Amino acid sequence: MTTMIQTLGVSGTRFIPAAFVAVLGVTLITLTGHVQAAALHDAAHDVRHATGFPCH
Numbered sequence: 821m822t823t824m825i826q827t828l829g830v831s832g833t834r835f836i837p838a839a840f841v842a843v844l845g846v847t848l849i850t851l852t853g854h855v856q857a858a859a860l861h862d863a864a865h866d867v868r869h870a871t872g873f874p875c876h
């Protein structure tokens with residue numbers, strides 16, 4: 821009897837991580853597929869300078 825109760829509880833908690841991963845995947849595909857490469861390069865370059873990482 822306790823096994824049945826536990827499996828019912830797990831199915832509800834698995835939805836949130838699955839939804840998070842789905843949103844993350846769609847975001848990654850959108851960023852890599854639809855954003856201009858120069859815009860990604862400029863953004864990464866700005867982050868390097870803003871964080872003080874040696875660049876050029």
Ligand SMILES: [Zn+2]
Pocket residue numbers: 865868869875876
């Ligand atoms: Zn730079």
